[in-house]
Amino acid sequence: xxxTAALPGRLRYGNRDRVMVTPEGxxxxxxxxxxxxxxxxxxxxxxxxxxxxxxxxxxxxWIAGGTLDLIAKAxxxxxxxxxxxxxxxxxxxxxxxxxxxxxLFFELGPRGxxxxxxxxxxxxxxxxxxxxxxxxxxxxxxxxxxELFLPLVFLASASDGGDMGAAxxxxxxxxxxxxxxxxxxxxxxxAGDLIAGSWVVEAPKxxxxxxxxxxxxxxxxxxxxxxxxxxxxxxVYGEYELQTLERxxxxxxxxxxAAVHAAICxxxxxxxxxxxxxxxxxxxxYTQLRARLEAGMRMGRRKADKFA
Amino acid sequence: MASQPDFTAIQAAALRSDRFRxxxxxxxxxxxxxxxxxxxxxxxxxSDEDVLALPVLYRTVASSLSIARETSLDAATxxxxxxxxxxxxxxxxxxRASLGxxxxxxxxxGWSASVRAIWLDILVALAVMVxxxxxxxxxxxGDSEWYHALVPGQFADSRVPGASREAxxxxxxxxxxxxxxxxxxxxxxxxxxxxxxxAFALGFAFGVPSLMLLVHNTAVLGAMLWLYHGxxxxxxxxxxxxVHGTTELFxxxxxxxxxxxxxxxxxxxxxxxxMQAAAEAGRRSAQVMTGVVLMLVVAAGLEGFARxxxxxxxxxxxxxxxxLLFWLAYFFAFRRRGEGGEAP
Numbered sequence: 001x002x003x004t005a006a007l008p009g010r011l012r013y014g015n016r017d018r019v020m021v022t023p024e025g026x027x028x029x030x031x032x033x034x035x036x037x038x039x040x041x042x043x044x045x046x047x048x049x050x051x052x053x054x055x056x057x058x059x060x061x062w063i064a065g066g067t068l069d070l071i072a073k074a075x076x077x078x079x080x081x082x083x084x085x086x087x088x089x090x091x092x093x094x095x096x097x098x099x100x101x102x103x104l105f106f107e108l109g110p111r112g113x114x115x116x117x118x119x120x121x122x123x124x125x126x127x128x129x130x131x132x133x134x135x136x137x138x139x140x141x142x143x144x145x146x147e148l149f150l151p152l153v154f155l156a157s158a159s160d161g162g163d164m165g166a167a168x169x170x171x172x173x174x175x176x177x178x179x180x181x182x183x184x185x186x187x188x189x190x191a192g193d194l195i196a197g198s199w200v201v202e203a204p205k206x207x208x209x210x211x212x213x214x215x216x217x218x219x220x221x222x223x224x225x226x227x228x229x230x231x232x233x234x235x236v237y238g239e240y241e242l243q244t245l246e247r248x249x250x251x252x253x254x255x256x257x258a259a260v261h262a263a264i265c266x267x268x269x270x271x272x273x274x275x276x277x278x279x280x281x282x283x284x285x286y287t288q289l290r291a292r293l294e295a296g297m298r299m300g301r302r303k304a305d306k307f308a
Numbered sequence: 309m310a311s312q313p314d315f316t317a318i319q320a321a322a323l324r325s326d327r328f329r330x331x332x333x334x335x336x337x338x339x340x341x342x343x344x345x346x347x348x349x350x351x352x353x354x355s356d357e358d359v360l361a362l363p364v365l366y367r368t369v370a371s372s373l374s375i376a377r378e379t380s381l382d383a384a385t386x387x388x389x390x391x392x393x394x395x396x397x398x399x400x401x402x403x404r405a406s407l408g409x410x411x412x413x414x415x416x417x418g419w420s421a422s423v424r425a426i427w428l429d430i431l432v433a434l435a436v437m438v439x440x441x442x443x444x445x446x447x448x449x450g451d452s453e454w455y456h457a458l459v460p461g462q463f464a465d466s467r468v469p470g471a472s473r474e475a476x477x478x479x480x481x482x483x484x485x486x487x488x489x490x491x492x493x494x495x496x497x498x499x500x501x502x503x504x505x506x507a508f509a510l511g512f513a514f515g516v517p518s519l520m521l522l523v524h525n526t527a528v529l530g531a532m533l534w535l536y537h538g539x540x541x542x543x544x545x546x547x548x549x550x551v552h553g554t555t556e557l558f559x560x561x562x563x564x565x566x567x568x569x570x571x572x573x574x575x576x577x578x579x580x581x582x583m584q585a586a587a588e589a590g591r592r593s594a595q596v597m598t599g600v601v602l603m604l605v606v607a608a609g610l611e612g613f614a615r616x617x618x619x620x621x622x623x624x625x626x627x628x629x630x631x632l633l634f635w636l637a638y639f640f641a642f643r644r645r646g647e648g649g650e651a652p
Contacts, residue, residue, distance in 0.1 A: 023401070026370050028394050096498045100505075108403045110346055123398070127587070131401045134410050136587075139594035145502070146509035191512055195570060196594070197587025203398075204391040243383045250384070290381050291323050297379060 018187070018201075020129045031202040032188050033122035038200055042148075044116030049102050056094045060087050099149065103141045108134060113203065123203045127187070136196040143192035151175035227284035233268045234292045240305035242293060245286050249279070257282055325380035332372050336392060339365040343395050366396040414595065422595040423639045429565040429572060433522060437561060440523035444530025458531045473539040480541065480548045481619055497608030500556065501601050504563035508570075508597050515571020522564040547621040550628025552611035558635050559603035566593035566600070603635070 016032045067083050106114040112132060113123040124140070126132045155171040182188040193199055248260050261278040264285060265271070293303060302308075342358050342365070345351075373389040380386065423430070447454040503525075510517035529549075536545035570589045577585035610631070618624050 022370070022393075022397055024367065024370050026374055026393065028397065029390060030394070092498050096501065100501075110349065110351070110399060110402055112398060112402060125398065126401070127583075129401075132403050133591065134403055135591040135594045137403060138598055139590040142505055142594060142597055143509050143512065145505050146512070150506065194583065195512060195586055195590030197584075197591065204394045239381055242381055246383050287323065290325075293381055294323060294325050294379060297381070 020125075022129050030125070033120075033200040033202050035182055035188060037120040037122055037202075038182070038188075041114065041116035041120040041122060044119055045103070045114045048115055049098050052102070053095060053098050056098070057091065060091050060094075063087060100141070100145075103144065104137060107137045107141070111203075117200075118203075121203050122200055124193075124198050125201050127193075127197050127199050132198065136198050138196075140192035140196035140198050143190075143195055147178040147181075147191055148175075151178070227281050229268075229285060229288050231292075234289050236267055236306060237289060238303035238305040238308050239293060242286065242289055245282060245289075249282060249286060252279075254278075325376070325382060325385075328375070328379065329382070329385055332368075335365060335368050336372065336389070339369050339396055340392055343392070343399055346399050347395070362396070363400055366393070366400050369393055369396065414598065417643070419595060419599045420639045420642055422592045423562065423599070425592055426565050426569045426596065429569040430561065433519070433561050433565040433568055436519050436522050436564070437526045437557070440526030441530035441533065443523065444527030445534045446530075447527070448531040448534045455531050455535065458527050473541070476536060476539045476541055477544070480544050497604055500559075500604045500608065504560055504600050504604065505597065507560065507563040508567045508593060508600075511567025511570040511593070512574075513571065514575050515568040518564050518567030518571065522560070525560065544621050547624035547628065550632075551614050551618065551624045552607045552628075554628045554632035555603055555610060555635065556607035558632070559600045559607060562596055562603070563600045566596045569593050606631075 016034065018030045018032060019027045020030050021027050064084060064087050067087070070083075103114055106117075107124055111118060111123060112125065117123055124132065124137070126136060151171045151174040155168060155175065178191055181190050185194075187193075187199055189199060245260065248256050257278045261281055264282070296303065338361070342354065342362055345354055369389065370393050373386075373393050376382075376386055376389055444458060448458070503521075507518050507521045510521060533542070533545065536542055570586060570593055573585040573589035574582055580588070610627070614627055618627060
């Protein structure tokens with residue numbers, strides 16, 4: 001799944017890019033989440049969980065305070081005692097749920113991401129391209145206990161009183177092993193991801209359709225063939241250059257277009273006019289080059305770049 | 309939503325790939341709208357037709373992407389289609405939305421099937437637990453100083469070597485009027501649940517720490533068993549323990565076995581890659597572990613209430629034995645017809 005050789009050169013493939021094959025057999029490019037954004041997401045989630053725990057505790061303490069007042073006044077202290085006991089049970093259950101169910105609840109939703117992950121724009125997915133199952137989410141989150149909570153609790157109790165004994169060193173080593181686990185494997189998996197068969201990827205960005213900016217103008221240019229290029233002139237460039245040209249046209253910056261216009265004219269051996277409609281020239285060249293290259297594609301001939 | 313592009317616009321497009329795109333754009337836009345609404349969590353606002361259309365549209369757009377990759381050089385369209393197919397893929401192959409249906413499948417066969425799937429690990433873990441108990445017993449029998457090393461302080465209040473028979477008997481019977489039973493049960497549950505999650509998660513280190521945790525916990529049991537045996541209260545102690553112990557020890561056994569299962573799959577992956585083996589074992593064990601948490605809820609309830617309320621040995625044995633029988637029957641005798649191991 002890590003072979004990037006078969007990919008179209010259109011996208012820049014860095015070491016975070018992977019190809020996932022869907023059950024329909026379509027190869028989709030995925031970008032693994034960066035370690036920084038994952039750490040950021042975890043921090044945010046821990047802050048959220050901490051705030052939830054804190055607020056629940058405060059609310060329950062407040063209720064308990066009211067109950068204690070009741071005990072002082074009431075004739076029947078046992079009933080109020082039961083109420084206190086109930087509050088205590090509620091507190092234990094809430095703490096257990098926040099610690100264990102917060103991540104589960106959000107990652108099982110349609111977005112596959114906790115609020116922290118959503119803010120940093122990442123989500124979890126199944127590594128094999130199949131369905132993300134409840135078991136995967138459960139497994140990856142149960143492992144969080146030994147990766148994070150346990151060594152931290154251990155560390156807090158070991159370093160109690162200021163001196164770090166052997167236990168403190170062991171807890172630190174434990175914590176560091178798991179914290180740096182994503183640095184020591186190809187797919188940046190943490191231990192939980194490894195066990196669950198999941199990975200964390202960037203949620204696809206919402207690229208709205210800005211395409212076809214070239215189309216209307218191209219159609220217009222077709223109507224008045226101010227710029228017609230010969231077969232030889234079109235054979236100079238390949239797909240890579242076509243897509244660079246497309247990017248330049250989309251960005252629509254005058255100086256960039258002037259520079260590209262000059263470069264193309266030099267290559268084609270045409271006299272470069274200093275003035276004139278650079279954009280119309282480039283659009284016409286883009287359309288005709290694309291028509292030529294796509295016709296070649298249909299015949300099974302592809303030209304990757306100008307060197308091909 | 310984009311209106312269907314009129315015929316003339318399609319014809320006017322200079323390139324064949326642009327015509328291809330204009331003809332299909334409406335479907336793409338519709339899928340994008342549906343996916344966008346689902347991503348924002350507005351499932352209610354979707355009409356039934358949209359929900360039904362989602363998988364069809366997903367396949368349509370996926371096939372558009374395949375064709376576009378072979379015929380079009382419009383980088384923007386390709387990037388858009390890739391992002392759209394990926395977003396739709398996340399939804400179509402996302403987690404099943406309904407937690408209820410998952411729970412029903414889990415209780416109605418999924419859990420017991422995955423427990424049966426790790427039977428070998430359960431046997432190993434059981435052997436380790438028995439061995440741990442024996443070791444605890446033998447250690448304390450050899451030198452009673454071991455008792456203080458093994459048994460944590462909270463249990464060693466009046467239950468120490470040399471305590472009188474009456475003092476020991478008092479710890480087993482006559483605690484009915486304890487007030488904080490329910491709170492105690494909740495505390496026990498939270499505590500035990502973390503311990504068994506630990507036993508499971510430690511399986512990651514090839515299962516060895518899971519086994520050590522099992523040995524340590526059962527050595528405590530063996531030591532206490534020795535103590536009560538010395539006072540001639542063996543049966544009473546076993547009965548006292550069995551009320552919740554059959555459920556709790558079973559749960560600890562399962563969590564240890566789940567951890568061991570992961571460790572064993574990673575150490576001996578067979579034909580699969582280590583990663584794949586770990587992932588498969590992890591998913592199976594996660595299902596077992598969800599059940600373990602449920603069992604611990606039951607155990608805490610039994611420990612907090614039933615044990616203190618039933619104050620005679622035969623009654624306690626009856627409850628404990630019944631629970632053990634129930635779990636055994638549920639895991640090993642209860643099978644769905646046509647059930648094919650793991651749930652899809």
